Amino acid sequence: MKKIQCVSPVDGRVYAERDVATQDQIATAFAKASAAQHLWAEKSVAERGQYCTLAVDAMIAMTDRIAEELAWQMGRPISQGAGEVKGLEERARHMIAIAEASLEPYDPGFKEGFKRKISREPLGVVMTIAPWNFPFMTALNSVIPALLAGNAVVLKHASNTLLVAERIQDAFDQAGLPEGLFQNIVLDHGTTSELIASGNVDMVCFTGSVGGGKAMEQAAAGQFIPLGLELGGKDPAYVRADCNMAYTIENLADGAFFNSGQSCCSIERIYVHESVHDELVAGLAAAGQAYTLGNPLDTATNLGPMIKPAAADFVRQQVADAVAAGAKTHVDTSLFTLDKPGSAYMAPQVLTNVTHDMSVMTEESFGPVVGVIKVSSDEEAIALMNDSEFGLTAGIWTEDLAAAERIAPQLETGTVFMNRCDYLDPALAWTGVKNTGRGCSLSKMGFDALTRPKSFHFKTSTN
Structure with a gap:
């Protein structure tokens, strides 16, 4: 069985090791995600926000553990580890606070004899592929808003920060999130590309290199799914x-x-x-x-x-x-x-x-x-x-x-x-131009990328 290793930059030793998910495990995970998402979409935005708030609270309670694990996994000084938790809290709580207003249907205005609106519908199963450098904040940039918008989320984290995904899973489990709605899955590059090309993913949120972004586009070719790509910078x-x-x-x-x-x-x-x-x-x-x-x-x-x-x-x-x-x-x-x-x-x-x-x-x-x-x-x-x-x-x-x-x-x-x-x-759109990628996270506009518009055009009078 293939394994993914987290090699600590502190001393070069293997700090964590996990098995790569099998095809059967992947199929089961996405079947659970799809089933859970349909029920989740029926909940109000306020209810979804309550679960997300509890998950954030759980992550804050893990601050000391997170700081130590980050030091071992990616070299962040333990004295600065709490800053990562503070950052994820700021972003997550802001997105929770603005979710209801941001996801309200759009009213195009009065028209005699008609009732019209544009709703913001969830996409389905969103796959977040997160990097190691700010591993909680970058992951939750899409995970929290995607859940608030009514989607299920599957998280594939970087090999360098394997335990981050497990802590996020722990937090959502403690929050009582319905089973299958958020799942951490361990994949290698090849399996990730195959999964994106499989038709089981409704959106990919990727943060990484320009080369990685190109690989995402190639894997998604012909699937007609949206890609959020935050790539390099200078x-x-x-x-x-x-x-x-x-x-x-x-x-x-x-x-x-x-x-x-x-x-x-x-x-x-x-x-x-x-x-x-x-x-x-x-x-x-x-x-x-x-x-x-x-x-x-x-x-x-x-x-x-x-x-x-x-x-x-x-x-x-x-x-x-x-x-x-x-x-x-x-x-x-x-x-x-x-x-x-x-x-x-x-x-x-x-x-x-x-x-x-x-x-x-x-x-x-x-x-x-x-x-x-x-x-x-x-x-x-x-x-x-x-x-x-x-x-x-x-x-x-x-x-x-x-x-x-x-x-x-x-x-x-x-x-x-x-x-x-x-x-x-978090109140402003996080986006880039040129080879930095495309898409948008955070702010009210971040919800647009995680939903699709659906128009309702009712003629109320036939006289």
Whole structure:
């Protein structure tokens, strides 16, 4: 029997191992999901919300366990594990709170002799394929709204975070969710593709790489099912001369280095006005130098290992290639003794003298490195920010609201921030453009992707 292993980046040992579901188990799971969904759709949105609320409460009660398991599974410092739970709570509770109003039928207005409306019908069985880097939050971005909208959900989580799916299952079981309505299933890549192509899945919500997104589209070809695809990012920041510099440095450092830079919306490239360039670089370098890289189970650690040694070596090679082409490093990585080739532990790095001819400024790094380029105008910054195959978020750092409002519409991205980064506001649509994917999660608009419209056109008078 095939097995999936979670190899801990902490020490390279197998932390968890599970059997891949058999074809019979998959068939049984989807039969249960379909049967449960038909009954679930008959419940009111308020009733569905009560179950989801209880599940969120159950996950909050597991916070300490979750923090420790995240440290072992994907290297998140245990001191930061509670933040993942806080984030899932914020998103889930917001979506629960707005569900009834968001899912109300649309009234197109009065027309004499007719009764008309457009209802929002559930799709059926939604399959969520979740990543390891923010494993609870990214999964629940679609799981909670899909359930609220009347769908059943099957969750396939990343191999690196096998236990996350089990904790989510535990929470829904504790909430008393009807059997079969939410199920965690362990699959390999091949079985996942076969399942999507089988006709048993009514929608796929995928978060992962561009290559993974293409695989989803290929698997779903001919099925005529919607795909929500949140893919890669190379998110930029623009620092204007009028920014609050201390605040900007603090938050850009966090946006670039938190979670070892392993966030789809982490800051990977910065464009800064020439008049404040040196100050920003010095501040970022000092912030990076101050991190404590170490075992994530140690409460003093605020920077854990990357997900695996190969991922860290990829980023190290990007830095080495950039330096060979003329880039300059600003963090003394020799002071971080765990950072060495073949290790998952990698120190932060700030680069200058970089160009868009370098991989580190164009290809997703997904690590704790950021490149900084000097610009002389808003127009130059906008052009460089848009010079990317990706478009998830972009941040503008300024005290001039009017300037931000002028620049933001010109940026090719799903979200534009002012004076913040690396954050999802659940009241706003989470979406991207270009190779970052398609679709939308969170906010009122997130429910549109998880439902289908059905029109009711009744002629009430035949006279």
